[in-house]
Amino acid sequence: MSTKDDEEQLLRSVVQQNAQSIYHARRRADEALRKQSDWLRVTLSSIGDAVITTDVEGRVTFMNRVAESLTGWTPDEAMGHPLPDIFQILNEESRQPVEDPALQTLSAGATVGLANHTILIAKDGTERPIDDSAAPIRNEQGEVVGTVLIFRDISERKRMELERERLLAAAQAAQKEAEQANRLKDEFLATASHELRTPLTAVVGWSRLLRTGKLDAENSARALESIERNATLQTKLIDDLLDVSRIITGKLTLDRRPLEIAHVVSDAVNTVRPAADAKNIAIETSFDAEAEPVLGDANRLQQVVWNLLSNAVKFTPKNGRIEVALQRVNSEVQVSVGDSGEGISSEFLPYVFDRFSQGDGKSTRSHSGLGLGLAIVRQLVELHGGTVKAHSDGPGRGATFEMRLPVLSINLVPGSKSALSHSTLAGARTTDGLSIECPPRLDGVRVLVVDDDFDTRQMLKAVLSECQADVITASSAAEAIKEIEQRKPDVLVSDLGMPEQDGYELIKQVRKTESADNAARVPAVALTAYAKAEDRVRALAGGYQVHLAKPVEPAEFVLVVANLAGRAQCS
Amino acid sequence: MKIPTEPIGSIPRPLSLLEAIGDRDGTDPALTPLYEAAIRDTIERFEATGSPVVTDGEQRKYHNFWTYCVHGLENTAPDGFKIPFSAGHMRRMLRLTAGPFRYKRTADSYLDLALSYAHVPVKQAVISPSALSLMYPPEEIPGYTREQFIDDLLREHEAEVRACLLKGAHKVQIDFTEGRLAIKIDPSGNLLQSFIDLNNLALSRFNAEERMRIGVHTCPGGDRDSTHSAEVDYAELLPHLFQLMAGNFYIALAGEKNRLEVLKTIRAHMKPDHRVFVGVVAPMDPRIETPAEVCERVLEAAEYIPVAQLGTTDDCGFSPFSDDTSRTRDTAFAKIGARVAGTVMASELL
Numbered sequence: 001m002s003t004k005d006d007e008e009q010l011l012r013s014v015v016q017q018n019a020q021s022i023y024h025a026r027r028r029a030d031e032a033l034r035k036q037s038d039w040l041r042v043t044l045s046s047i048g049d050a051v052i053t054t055d056v057e058g059r060v061t062f063m064n065r066v067a068e069s070l071t072g073w074t075p076d077e078a079m080g081h082p083l084p085d086i087f088q089i090l091n092e093e094s095r096q097p098v099e100d101p102a103l104q105t106l107s108a109g110a111t112v113g114l115a116n117h118t119i120l121i122a123k124d125g126t127e128r129p130i131d132d133s134a135a136p137i138r139n140e141q142g143e144v145v146g147t148v149l150i151f152r153d154i155s156e157r158k159r160m161e162l163e164r165e166r167l168l169a170a171a172q173a174a175q176k177e178a179e180q181a182n183r184l185k186d187e188f189l190a191t192a193s194h195e196l197r198t199p200l201t202a203v204v205g206w207s208r209l210l211r212t213g214k215l216d217a218e219n220s221a222r223a224l225e226s227i228e229r230n231a232t233l234q235t236k237l238i239d240d241l242l243d244v245s246r247i248i249t250g251k252l253t254l255d256r257r258p259l260e261i262a263h264v265v266s267d268a269v270n271t272v273r274p275a276a277d278a279k280n281i282a283i284e285t286s287f288d289a290e291a292e293p294v295l296g297d298a299n300r301l302q303q304v305v306w307n308l309l310s311n312a313v314k315f316t317p318k319n320g321r322i323e324v325a326l327q328r329v330n331s332e333v334q335v336s337v338g339d340s341g342e343g344i345s346s347e348f349l350p351y352v353f354d355r356f357s358q359g360d361g362k363s364t365r366s367h368s369g370l371g372l373g374l375a376i377v378r379q380l381v382e383l384h385g386g387t388v389k390a391h392s393d394g395p396g397r398g399a400t401f402e403m404r405l406p407v408l409s410i411n412l413v414p415g416s417k418s419a420l421s422h423s424t425l426a427g428a429r430t431t432d433g434l435s436i437e438c439p440p441r442l443d444g445v446r447v448l449v450v451d452d453d454f455d456t457r458q459m460l461k462a463v464l465s466e467c468q469a470d471v472i473t474a475s476s477a478a479e480a481i482k483e484i485e486q487r488k489p490d491v492l493v494s495d496l497g498m499p500e501q502d503g504y505e506l507i508k509q510v511r512k513t514e515s516a517d518n519a520a521r522v523p524a525v526a527l528t529a530y531a532k533a534e535d536r537v538r539a540l541a542g543g544y545q546v547h548l549a550k551p552v553e554p555a556e557f558v559l560v561v562a563n564l565a566g567r568a569q570c571s
Numbered sequence: 572m573k574i575p576t577e578p579i580g581s582i583p584r585p586l587s588l589l590e591a592i593g594d595r596d597g598t599d600p601a602l603t604p605l606y607e608a609a610i611r612d613t614i615e616r617f618e619a620t621g622s623p624v625v626t627d628g629e630q631r632k633y634h635n636f637w638t639y640c641v642h643g644l645e646n647t648a649p650d651g652f653k654i655p656f657s658a659g660h661m662r663r664m665l666r667l668t669a670g671p672f673r674y675k676r677t678a679d680s681y682l683d684l685a686l687s688y689a690h691v692p693v694k695q696a697v698i699s700p701s702a703l704s705l706m707y708p709p710e711e712i713p714g715y716t717r718e719q720f721i722d723d724l725l726r727e728h729e730a731e732v733r734a735c736l737l738k739g740a741h742k743v744q745i746d747f748t749e750g751r752l753a754i755k756i757d758p759s760g761n762l763l764q765s766f767i768d769l770n771n772l773a774l775s776r777f778n779a780e781e782r783m784r785i786g787v788h789t790c791p792g793g794d795r796d797s798t799h800s801a802e803v804d805y806a807e808l809l810p811h812l813f814q815l816m817a818g819n820f821y822i823a824l825a826g827e828k829n830r831l832e833v834l835k836t837i838r839a840h841m842k843p844d845h846r847v848f849v850g851v852v853a854p855m856d857p858r859i860e861t862p863a864e865v866c867e868r869v870l871e872a873a874e875y876i877p878v879a880q881l882g883t884t885d886d887c888g889f890s891p892f893s894d895d896t897s898r899t900r901d902t903a904f905a906k907i908g909a910r911v912a913g914t915v916m917a918s919e920l921l
Contacts, residue, residue: 019765142779
């Protein structure tokens with residue numbers, strides 16, 4: 001290395017060797033760059049958002065799987081296409097095309113957040129709401145060399161937003177409905193309080209007058225008649241409330257049998273005719289002879305028709321007219337009750353069958369009642385698989401109620417109409433208090449009446465005594481046990497709700513003693529104000545043969561006792 | 572349009588400083604006041620020329636622009652390569668004797684003082700990785716491969732440049748004077764390409780914004796009124812040079828025999844994001860250029876280089892090797908003054 005040429009040769013040798021190492025270093029750097037690029041590509045392919053990149057002319061250079069899924073274009077198809085070919089977007093509201101985001105970004109040289117409410121139209125025409133943004137891609141020199149577009153399907157988010165709005169609206173509607181229901185309930189309670197107290201006023205007033213002993217015979221009879229009528233009215237009110245309760249709780253059961261609906265309607269008409277006559281309202285009937293039998297509970301259907309007719313009488317002024325029609329309409333039997341009465345406003349008409357709903361909710365309203373009648377009507381009709389509708393041309397123009405029931409689908413044996421249940425309620429219901437046309441004879445029948453209420457004991461004793469029964473009374477369960485042991489009654493009639501030892505415990509002890517003594521079981525009637533279905537079931541399960549709800553019709557009561565004592569009604 | 576102008580870097584050291592260094596170690600703390608005085612004077616005189624960008628004149632590079640960062644390393648020997656110059660003398664590289672390779676000092680350590688004196692932006696020059704790559708000897712160093720050396724070299728260089736940038740250097744200029752030398756040694760261009768590759772490996776560690784503050788300087792290696800590779804045609808170098816991933820290029824032009832051909836080559840190969848600072852004064856020329864002369868050279872260059880991408884500089888440092896006293900400080904600053912004034916004149920005309 002003593003000469004200049006030697007130095008240069010040596011230098012050349014070193015540089016050549018270095019070049020090899022530099023080459024390897026560059027290879028490593030390139031490999032690292034390639035791995036980074038691969039990693040980036042894999043990352044872009046893996047992320048949940050759609051990614052499309054373009055070159056500086058806005059032509060597609062890359063798209064990941066999500067973008068492929070949302071646009072419907074495969075990467076092979078999309079490569080090199082102008083972005084708007086692949087990424088067709090509209091403004092959701094105007095339906096006008098949105099400017100190419102790649103061009104927007106390229107011209108702005110900065111990130112562009114695209115307009116809200118953007119709709120992406122896929123290759124197959126599918127439309128999706130999307131969120132999107134675009135940003136420039138810069139090279140190492142900082143030059144913009146393309147754009148990257150990131151977007152996502154927000155259909156689910158939109159759906160959730162709509163669902164939230166729907167739920168909010170539903171909640172608001174429910175709240176409004178609850179407030180309305182609450183208002184109706186308050187009105188109902190006020191009405192119920194009034195309606196329940198009104199008959200009591202007459203009962204209490206006349207009772208006190210009677211106790212003075214100063215009423216003459218005529219006024220005494222009027223007092224008794226008034227007391228009875230008002231007690232009956234209150235019984236009806238309570239029955240309505242209980243019916244509603246049963247319907248609400250699903251505990252109302254129907255005794256459905258094939259029946260001639262014409263009989264049901266006739267009975268109902270006959271029932272209300274006296275009231276109609278009192279207002280000089282004419283009831284015209286028109287029965288289609290071809291009306292087929294239906295499957296129904298005669299008592300409940302009569303309750304329905306009676307309710308409709310009572311309403312018609314109630315809301316029809318004197319000298320008015322009521323038309324009752326029965327006809328077959330296709331596979332249904334239609335009973336319509338039309339009147340020339342007050343009519344129903346169009347505002348109230350949709351709510352006429354709602355519970356606690358009355359056209360006139362004011363305290364000064366001109367008609368009494370709880371507003372439950374039509375609600376019960378609809379529930380009972382629907383329980384029969386039927387429908388009921390109300391029509392009215394408005395206030396002062398009358399109203400028509402149409403009930404439709406499905407025709408009985410089975411064929412009855414010809415000539416067997418007698419097998420159909422007559423709508424008339426069995427005897428006692430339609431009899432009039434103690435004036436039973438043919439009261440059963442209970443002479444020789446010993447009946448033990450147990451009730452902690454003196455008046456009730458006395459009333460029941462009087463009723464049974466009318467039929468010559470030998471009546472023993474007890475004011476408690478303990479007293480009753482003694483009487484049973486000593487007097488061996490033929491029939492036991494007991495209240496359920498009594499202090500210290502109730503009617504359930506009484507019958508339990510009676511049945512236990514009978515079993516222990518191997519003695520005959522005394523027939524027992526539970527006579528109670530606990531009138532719910534579960535009370536009835538509990539009483540019967542406890543050992544009573546019959547459950548009667550207070551207040552009981554005397555005629556029905558004596559018939560039940562006679563039946564239990566094996567005494568038939570007179571023939 | 573205002574045309575930027577920047578110095579290359581080195582200014583002849585005050586004779587008092589050179590005498591004080593003498594045969595002593597340049598790191599002797601006793602020299603510190605002298606270094607500081609030289610730097611302060613350099614910056615003051617730079618600023619007196621109206622130069623919008625200054626350097627510390629490389630006053631603390633007490634040997635040269637090439638080995639300042641490795642001088643004094645225990646794992647080196649003085650018997651490295653000799654770089655032959657046209658005047659007949661040689662400059663000798665250090666030879667690496669063992670690994671690992673680490674810088675003894677980095678150029679950012681010079682910036683602190685310069686920044687404290689300067690009232691205008693300060694530029695800092697660093698040596699290229701390709702120049703230092705020649706320290707590894709022809710034979711393999713036991714236990715320290717050439718590839719390990721390259722990795723260490725790149726890491727050290729990156730750390731030095733990054734530190735300069737972080738400290739606030741206006742520009743970091745990588746001295747790449749071995750470019751033409753590589754062609755001279757290997758006319759096939761393979762050696763030059765390997766240098767380009769190595770330097771690009773280093774530059775790729777910086778982002779685009781950082782690279783806009785990094786430049787590369789090339790010249791035929793001025794020392795004692797001679798060069799090591801002036802005979803190599805720029806046309807062979809420049810196409811490769813512009814492959815470097817730097818934002819700025821400082822190209823000696825004033826001393827070239829055929830400036831127009833060089834300008835044409837520059838025009839053909841420069842890229843849109845490049846700023847090309849052409850040399851408008853020649854440190855090797857003892858004559859002091861006039862501002863008008865400089866202005867004329869700028870206008871000439873502007874015919875080939877877009878004005879927005881044009882800048883002016885010196886062809887080379889005025890004293891890349893500290894012991895080079897072929898130019899005086901006065902001459903250097905007079906030439907710098909001419910460069911600054913001539914560039915201003917041209918700016919007003921363009």
